[in-house]
Amino acid sequence: MNLSYIYCFIGIVKREVLRFFQQRSRLLSALVRPLLWLVVFASGFRAALGVSIMEPYGTYITYQQYIAPGLCCMIILFNGMQSSLSMVYDREMGSMKVLLMSPLPRPFLLCCKLIASALLSLLQVVIFLLFAQLVDVDIPLIGYFTAIPAIFLIAFFLGALGLMLSNLIKQLENFAGVMNFVIFPMFFLSSALYPLWKMQEASIWLYWLCQFNPFTACVELLRFALYGQMNTAALMTVLIVTSIASIFALMSFKPQHGRSGR
Amino acid sequence: MSIETKQLSFCYGKKTVIEELNLNINMGFNVLLGPNGAGKSTLFSMLTGLYQATSGSIKINGYDLKTDRAQIMRSMGVVFQQSTLDLDLSVKQNLVYYAALHGISSSQALVNISEILSQLELTPRLNDKVRTLNGGHRRRVEIARALIHQPKVLLLDEATVGLDIDSRKMITEYVGTLCQQLGICVLWATHLIDEISAEDQLIIINEGKIKAQGVSKQLCETHKVADIYQLYRTLTANVELI
Numbered sequence: 001m002n003l004s005y006i007y008c009f010i011g012i013v014k015r016e017v018l019r020f021f022q023q024r025s026r027l028l029s030a031l032v033r034p035l036l037w038l039v040v041f042a043s044g045f046r047a048a049l050g051v052s053i054m055e056p057y058g059t060y061i062t063y064q065q066y067i068a069p070g071l072c073c074m075i076i077l078f079n080g081m082q083s084s085l086s087m088v089y090d091r092e093m094g095s096m097k098v099l100l101m102s103p104l105p106r107p108f109l110l111c112c113k114l115i116a117s118a119l120l121s122l123l124q125v126v127i128f129l130l131f132a133q134l135v136d137v138d139i140p141l142i143g144y145f146t147a148i149p150a151i152f153l154i155a156f157f158l159g160a161l162g163l164m165l166s167n168l169i170k171q172l173e174n175f176a177g178v179m180n181f182v183i184f185p186m187f188f189l190s191s192a193l194y195p196l197w198k199m200q201e202a203s204i205w206l207y208w209l210c211q212f213n214p215f216t217a218c219v220e221l222l223r224f225a226l227y228g229q230m231n232t233a234a235l236m237t238v239l240i241v242t243s244i245a246s247i248f249a250l251m252s253f254k255p256q257h258g259r260s261g262r
Numbered sequence: 263m264s265i266e267t268k269q270l271s272f273c274y275g276k277k278t279v280i281e282e283l284n285l286n287i288n289m290g291f292n293v294l295l296g297p298n299g300a301g302k303s304t305l306f307s308m309l310t311g312l313y314q315a316t317s318g319s320i321k322i323n324g325y326d327l328k329t330d331r332a333q334i335m336r337s338m339g340v341v342f343q344q345s346t347l348d349l350d351l352s353v354k355q356n357l358v359y360y361a362a363l364h365g366i367s368s369s370q371a372l373v374n375i376s377e378i379l380s381q382l383e384l385t386p387r388l389n390d391k392v393r394t395l396n397g398g399h400r401r402r403v404e405i406a407r408a409l410i411h412q413p414k415v416l417l418l419d420e421a422t423v424g425l426d427i428d429s430r431k432m433i434t435e436y437v438g439t440l441c442q443q444l445g446i447c448v449l450w451a452t453h454l455i456d457e458i459s460a461e462d463q464l465i466i467i468n469e470g471k472i473k474a475q476g477v478s479k480q481l482c483e484t485h486k487v488a489d490i491y492q493l494y495r496t497l498t499a500n501v502e503l504i
Binding site: 005015 | 310311312313331332333334335336338340342344345346347348350351355358359360361362363364365366367368407
């Protein structure tokens with residue numbers, strides 16, 4: 001591989017990491033949100049929601065333990081959307097032009113951005129899981145290693161989805177509205193907070209919506225990976241949706257979108 | 263070192279912004295003069311491949327933009343009208359990032375950066391965050407960034423707008439010197455008449471069309487006007503001048 005591709009990749013990743021650590025509030029909010037869910041929400045709901053023995057857990061688990069993978073995916077979801085928001089911002093402010101002045105192919109540049117964003121998600125999830133240990137969320141050591149590729153794949157998918165959405169959004173002001181129609185339905189209509197059999201008892205059509213939500217596959221993929229197991233169906237689903245989202249994101253990218261492009 | 267456009271047009275929806283533009287720009291300092299909304303920035307966006315032409319062709323150093331984009335980008339440096347620096351990063355981090363986008367290693371980038379920053383009298387600001395720099399310094403950083411990969415063609419879109427007299431003078435003189443020393447092709451878009459000298463190659467653009475092209479002194483003689491200001495007014499019928 002040409003060295004210039006490697007330098008470019010390193011440059012883009014380094015820039016995203018530097019920017020992330022410059023914006024300390026971003027790291028803080030990325031961690032505070034799921035920790036609040038884990039500590040406050042889960043404590044309140046653990047009494048109301050009993051979780052029976054289910055895969056991949058071999059025994060009864062606490063509600064905190066159940067929602068931990070969902071909250072990890074929540075971090076990844078927010079980070080993916082935040083990255084796409086920054087893409088819209090970069091496009092509006094003109095910094096996207098700098099990226100596009102590179103002689104390297106645009107799909108490669110966008111992939112580098114997605115990988116950089118995925119690495120940041122990975123970092124945030126690992127930090128969150130370390131904090132989660134303090135509230136009795138037990139993850140076996142092997143789980144940290146088997147979860148890494150799963151987190152990376154999920155982050156790439158959600159980043160690509162965010163990029164695809166950012167391509168559809170012409171102005172920064174429209175972003176918040178669109179996100180509300182994506183983040184919340186994706187999160188709540190999934191197995192992140194409650195097992196799907198509970199949802200099935202409540203409403204069959206909601207259950208099917210959750211089943212078809214790719215975010216459910218993300219949560220289940222990570223839930224199994226955290227315990228050193230493989231959920232093949234979830235993996236296949238995530239691979240397929242990642243491919244589709246990436247192709248659409250790269251194909252629909254138009255640099256002249258946004259206010260700077262009128 | 264040349265920029266050539268043939269029958270170049272661009273439309274925003276139904277509005278034609280650039281209309282069948284035929285340009286031939288060679289090595290040296292070339293000024294693109296036109297009022298706000300004349301199509302200068304749109305032309306720059308097309309030359310840099312950010313906008314795709316509705317029709318026509320662009321060739322830079324003999325390479326066609328449609329088929330040889332990578333070759334063109336390797337030999338082109340751009341300073342955009344709007345600041346595109348990352349405010350949260352330092353001058354060095356911004357420049358190293360841009361060098362990386364051009365496939366330059368950070369060690370090589372640091373050598374280039376050191377040389378360019380010393381020419382632009384910015385070495386002491388190397389580790390300062392861009393946010394802490396004033397407008398003039400930020401512009402100089404953008405010029406430094408455009409030069410890191412040693413381009414043969416340099417495009418500057420209203421690079422001195424909003425700057426004080428000293429900063430403007432420093433930047434125009436520096437770019438002029440670059441032209442002479444490195445023999446590069448500079449296209450300098452502006453609407454500030456005092457930045458144009460009698461010997462400069464001048465292109466006047468208005469409503470997306472070329473109104474005149476040639477050495478500014480000769481253009482004044484041809485159009486029988488006393489100075490560039492009169493020439494500009496005659497050709498653009500525009501009184502919105504600075």
